[in-house]
Amino acid sequence: MTTEYEIKFLQYPDNVIQTIQELGGTQIFPKTLFKRVMFDTEEMKTKRAWLRLRDEGKKITCTYKQVVADGTIEGVKEIEVVVDNFDEQKELLEQVGLRSRNYQENYREEWELNGVKIDMDTWPIVGTYIEVEGNSEEEVRKVCSMLDLPYEDGIFDTTDVIYKQTTGVDMLTLDTLAFDNVFQNL
Known part of the structure; x- marks a missing residue:
């Protein structure tokens, strides 16, 4: 698995953006509107792991993520593959026993x-919040400094x-978190 070096x-x-x-x-x-379905099993939950199937507009990814340490830039490990059909991949994951936990939407604009x-x-x-992700902590720190992000x-x-910290809502307990029905779920 690779380490996700990211900070929000x-x-x-x-x-x-101008900077x-x-x-x-x-x-x-x-x-771009991102759509995702989150999957897990009881065993994955005990490992603080999940699988994310995400439609990113121009590509679809399937990613295994696991929290290995809290409060550090190196706290999440991941393995990601590109797939070609969201619905078929969702069905495949369900057929092998993964539980579809919920559906989520967000918008993302990406810069490099x-x-x-x-x-x-x-x-x-x-x-909206900013996420900065690189191949090392040093790279991330440097770009944060360049953008005046302490x-x-x-x-x-x-x-x-x-x-949960900003809204008081546990988004993982919502069947659907989407822009068109967010207040129906709260």
């Missing part, structure tokens, strides 16, 4: 600066933890 910022400078552009960063894709991904993620109710203000938690 709930607060960020208003001109962060990325001025520093030579490029937009990888514009604001010095080989580091900068995602603007927008979730129902929570709003590393010590960053968050290393998963989105579900951030969601």
Whole structure:
């Protein structure tokens, strides 16, 4: 499994996109609706692991994720593959015994600066936060500094933890978390 070196910022400078552009960063894709189904088993839950099937607009990924340490940039390990059919992959995962936990939507706009991904993620109710992800902690720290994102203000938690802290809602207990029905589930 590979280590996911990422940090999230709930607060960020208003001109962060302009700064990325001025520093030579490029937009990888514009604001795009992401749709995902989360899967697990009882055994995976005890390992703090899950499987995510995600339609990213131009590609579909299936990713195994596992939290190995809380509160660190190296806290999540993952294995990701690209698949070609969301519905067939969902059926396959269910047929091998994985439990479809819930459906989630968010919007993502992705930029790249010095080989580091900068995602603007927008979730129902929570709003938009920045996620900075690179191949090493050093790369991530450098880009955070370039964008005036104080590393010590960053968050290393998963989105579900951030969601619960900011809204009081455990998004993992919702059957559906989508922009068109978010208030029906609360």
